[in-house]
Amino acid sequence: xxxxxxxxxxxxxxxxxxxxxxxxxxxxxxxxxxxxxxxxxxxxxxxxxxxxxxxxxxxxxxxxxxxxxxxxxxxxxxxxxxxxxxxxxxxxxxxxxxxxxxxxxxxxxxxxxxxxxxxxxxxxxxxxxxxxxxxxxxxxxxxxxxxx
Amino acid sequence: xxxxxxxxxxxxxxxxxxxxxxxxxxxxxxxxxxxxxxxxxxxxxxxxxxxxxxxxxxxxxxxxxxxxxxxxxxxxxxxxxxxxxxxxxxxxxxxxxxxxxxxxxxxxxxxxxxxxxxxxxxxxxxxxxxxxxxxxxxxxxxxxxxxxxxxxxxxxxxxxxxxxxxxxxxxxxxxxxxxxxxxxxxxxxxxxxxxxxxxxxxxxxxxxxxxxxxxxxxxxxxxxxxxxxxxxxxxxxxxxxxxxxxxxxxxxxxxxxxxxxxxxxxxxxxxxxxxxxxxxxxxxxxxxxxxxxxxxxxxxxxxxxxxxxxxxxxxxxxxxxxxxxxxxxxxxxxxxxxxxxxxxxxxxxxxxxxxxxxxxxxxxxxxxxxxxxxxxxxxxxxx
Ligand SMILES: Cc1ncc(COP(=O)(O)O)c(C=O)c1O
Ligand code: FES
Numbered sequence: 453x454x455x456x457x458x459x460x461x462x463x464x465x466x467x468x469x470x471x472x473x474x475x476x477x478x479x480x481x482x483x484x485x486x487x488x489x490x491x492x493x494x495x496x497x498x499x500x501x502x503x504x505x506x507x508x509x510x511x512x513x514x515x516x517x518x519x520x521x522x523x524x525x526x527x528x529x530x531x532x533x534x535x536x537x538x539x540x541x542x543x544x545x546x547x548x549x550x551x552x553x554x555x556x557x558x559x560x561x562x563x564x565x566x567x568x569x570x571x572x573x574x575x576x577x578x579x580x581x582x583x584x585x586x587x588x589x590x591x592x593x594x595x596x597x598x599x600x
Numbered sequence: 601x602x603x604x605x606x607x608x609x610x611x612x613x614x615x616x617x618x619x620x621x622x623x624x625x626x627x628x629x630x631x632x633x634x635x636x637x638x639x640x641x642x643x644x645x646x647x648x649x650x651x652x653x654x655x656x657x658x659x660x661x662x663x664x665x666x667x668x669x670x671x672x673x674x675x676x677x678x679x680x681x682x683x684x685x686x687x688x689x690x691x692x693x694x695x696x697x698x699x700x701x702x703x704x705x706x707x708x709x710x711x712x713x714x715x716x717x718x719x720x721x722x723x724x725x726x727x728x729x730x731x732x733x734x735x736x737x738x739x740x741x742x743x744x745x746x747x748x749x750x751x752x753x754x755x756x757x758x759x760x761x762x763x764x765x766x767x768x769x770x771x772x773x774x775x776x777x778x779x780x781x782x783x784x785x786x787x788x789x790x791x792x793x794x795x796x797x798x799x800x801x802x803x804x805x806x807x808x809x810x811x812x813x814x815x816x817x818x819x820x821x822x823x824x825x826x827x828x829x830x831x832x833x834x835x836x837x838x839x840x841x842x843x844x845x846x847x848x849x850x851x852x853x854x855x856x857x858x859x860x861x862x863x864x865x866x867x868x869x870x871x872x873x874x875x876x877x878x879x880x881x882x883x884x885x886x887x888x889x890x891x892x893x894x895x896x897x898x899x900x901x902x903x904x905x906x907x908x909x910x911x912x913x914x915x916x917x918x919x920x921x922x923x924x925x926x927x928x929x930x931x932x933x934x935x936x937x938x939x940x941x942x943x944x945x946x947x948x949x950x951x952x953x954x955x956x957x958x959x960x961x962x963x964x965x966x967x968x969x970x971x972x973x974x975x976x977x978x979x980x981x982x983x
Contacts (some may be wrong), residue, residue, distance in 0.1 A: 463904070464911060469977050480979070486927035487944045488901065491979045514979035516941075518903040522977065558927060 456553035459523040466526035466534075470512040477574025481565050481593035488517035488562065490525055490569040492576065496537070501583045503538040511529070513569075520559040524566035527551050532570055540574050541590050543567050568593050602914045602959045606799075606952030607748050607776060612842065613953070615800040619845040620803065623838035631835050632824065641960060646928075648844035655847040656778070656793070658785040664809045664827045665840050669775040669796030671820070672809040673699040673742075675831070676707050676771045676792040678816035680740055681707055687739035687768070690714045693725045694935040695747050698792075704742065719742070722884035723752035723936050730762055735949055738768040745774040745779070749948060750883035750934040751892030753777070760789030769815065775799055775807075779850040780858065780889060786811055792817075797839065801953060802846030806839030810852070838922060852954075860964050861951050862890035864960050868949060869893055871964040876971050882946060892950040896933075897944045899981035900974040905947050908970040914963055916949050941980070 455463070472493035480491040495510035511533055513525045528548045532540050545563035549555045555563055571592045578587040603611075623644065629637035629700070631645050653660045666672045677690070677700065692704045694716040715733050717725045725743055734741065740765040742947055746753045756772050763770040764867045773790040774783060778793075779800025785793060792815070796807040803846075811817060823832025873879060882894040897905060902918030918930070929943035949963070975981040 460907075463907065466977065487929065487940050489979055514977055516901060516978045516980045517897060518901055519907050521901075522904060 454556060455519060455523075456555075458527075458551070458553045459482070459520060459555065462523035462526040462552065463519040466522050468512050468525050469514070471514060471572070472512050473488070473540070474512060474532065475512075475573075477573040477575070477577030478547040479569045479574070479576055479592070481569040481572055483561055483565055486518065486561070488565060490515040490517060490521060490565050491524075492529070492569045492573040494573045496577055499581075501581050501586060503541065503586065504536055506537045506577075508532050508535055508540065510538070511570075515595065518559070518562060520555055520562035521565060523552055524548055524555075524563045525569075526569055530568040537574050537577075540570055562592075602962055603958070604914065604916045604949040604951060604963070606955075607751075607948065607950035609798045609804065609919055610801050610952050611954070612803050613846065613849055615849060616842045616845045619840040620842040623841050627837070628933075631924070632826070638951050641835075644837060645835050645840050648840045651844040652810075652849055655851055656785045656810060657787070658810050659813055661828070662785070662810050662813055664707060664830050665835065665843075666807045666809055666828055666831060667805055667836070668807040669697075669773065669794050669800070670699040670824055672794035672796070672807050673697070673771075673773055674703050675809050675817070676794060676811075677703045677707065677740060677742060678820060679830075680769055680771075680792070680815075681710070681712065681941045682818040683816045684739065685692065688712050688731075688735050689735065689738040690737060690740055690742070691717060691730060691768075692742040692889075693717045693719060693731060693744065695719055695723055695725075695752075695932045696742065696744055696750075697748055697773055698773070700742050700744065712739070713737075719752075719935050721937050722887075723747055723882075723932065724751050724884060724887070725754055727755065727758060727762065730759065734762060734766050734768060735767055738763070740769045740771055742771040745772045745777040746889050747883075747932060748776045749930055750882045750894045750936070751776075751782075751889035751950075753887045753889065755978075757789055762793075763791075764789065771967060776889065779846065780891065782854055790814055797843040797846055798953055800846050800850055803842040806836050806843050806863070808843070841853070858952070861955070864955060864957065865891060865893050865949075868951075868960045868963060869895070872967055875964070875968045879971075880939065880942070882936065885915050893949045893951075895947050895949075896938070896945040897947060897971055898942060898945055899978040900971060901944055902946050904974050905970065906944075908945050908974070912962075912966045912970070914966065916947060918946055918948065 475493035476496040482489040493512045504533045549563045575587040631642035760770040769791045775796045778795040791812045793810040798804040878898045933943035
């Protein structure tokens with residue numbers, strides 16, 4: 453498996469590893485094929501349901517995953533820190549993969565997993581605010597069939 | 601560099617390389633040529649054949665050189681099927697190397713019923729299952745001598761007896777055992793045996809199929825008369841000479857080398873097992889290749905372990921080298937009933953001729969820290 457230097461850098465020294473005890477949102481996604489699992493914890497300020505105002509002020513993750521999954525989680529967490537929930541909603545797996553100078557084709561789903569798990573955490577936050585309607589518009593984890 | 605991936609491939613021994621050298625540009629003639637240099641090359645091939653025969657206790661005319669283990673496996677199964685078309689059942693194990701497994705599966709296309717034999721949690725094939733499925737319609741039973749991923753050694757003598765009761769041919773892929781274990785072809789009951797040079801310090805791209813005298817099989821490659829019409833193509837003379845040298849070297853180090861490797865391997869397991877909680881051994885605790893250690897480090901993923909070891913200059917693998925492009929966990933471990941997430945956490949160390957005490961000590965020193973770091977990251981790990 454050929455990984456870029458960026459991937460190896462984030463894999464060997466991942467940023468934002470850990471948990472947040474009083475997180476505002478928690479999201480977990482897994483891929484049934486490779487068995488990998490990723491959980492994100494986020495803190496939001498200000499605590500509003502305005503997607504353009506609420507920002508991720510802190511983010512932590514844990515992953516049982518391949519090197520790409522770890523690198524993706526680390527990179528994605530850096531990319532969304534300080535960003536609005538709207539930015540997270542619009543984030544794509546390709547953007548994360550590009551920031552990592554690319555991923556091998558079989559490893560693109562690892563990038564998916566990272567983006568989806570962060571989105572799942574945002575959904576969790578919105579649901580806690582009672583805004584299931586807004587949460588439903590965000591992608592989050594895909595059904596197992598499509599997640600490949 | 602600490603190379604612990606000998607089951608994937610081994611370096612050629614310097615003596616092997618020395619033995620091969622003249623056959624590239626001094627004794628380069630074609631063994632089929634009748635002039636003097638041609639006959640010298642021919643002698644080299646036949647002398648090598650005699651060395652293999654002596655090494656495995658076979659007849660000289662039972663040795664067919666091939667381009668490696670994969671070709672030998674293909675030649676055994678397809679060659680037999682193509683020459684005897686009455687029997688239509690093929691039995692193999694669910695932990696065979698792809699070279700056997702995919703060949704057997706392919707034969708289904710030609711109307712063969714192909715049956716995979718399950719294994720127990722140690723990777724030992726279910727003999728009762730074979731007894732139950734085998735019949736007078738069975739062409740071949742192909743069960744590996746030892747598994748490349750976990751090292752479990754199969755009860756091939758018993759399997760040969762079962763096969764013979766029904767007139768079926770017994771083939772064994774002995775790619776992982778030739779050079780590691782003493783094999784007596786005559787006494788073992790094996791009808792066909794595959795071996796490969798690069799797994800025991802010979803060159804890559806050369807191997808052999810041993811076929812019991814009188815057993816008919818068709819060639820895969822048609823062309824010239826080489827290998828008694830069973831494998832056309834100008835012989836890989838340097839490779840064949842190198843393979844024979846590898847056999848001679850292996851013969852010399854029996855059985856001390858096995859003992860040395862077993863001690864190192866056992867120490868490695870003992871020490872990491874005492875330093876790292878929640879790891880398990882995959883394979884048979886006793887009937888296992890002396891050089892192989894397959895473990896699962898629960899809650900962390902195999903690739904992450906390998907790449908962290910790699911960064912420390914330690915080269916190991918997760919299961920088989922061939923499957924490292926796929927996302928699914930090892931089919932061998934799954935066949936042994938190991939849960940998928942534990943199979944994803946597997947790590948294989950395979951030791952060899954140049955593995956020393958200090959290499960093992962380094963792994964013992966480095967691995968616990970790597971595991972700790974990765975587990976701290978794992979959502980599955982709760983201290
Ligand atoms: C058990 C087994 N059979 C067959 C092979 C294939 O041998 P070769 O690489 O010589 O084709 C290998 C190793 O690659 C093996 O471990
Ligand atoms: S292989 Fe599935 S997340 Fe990387």
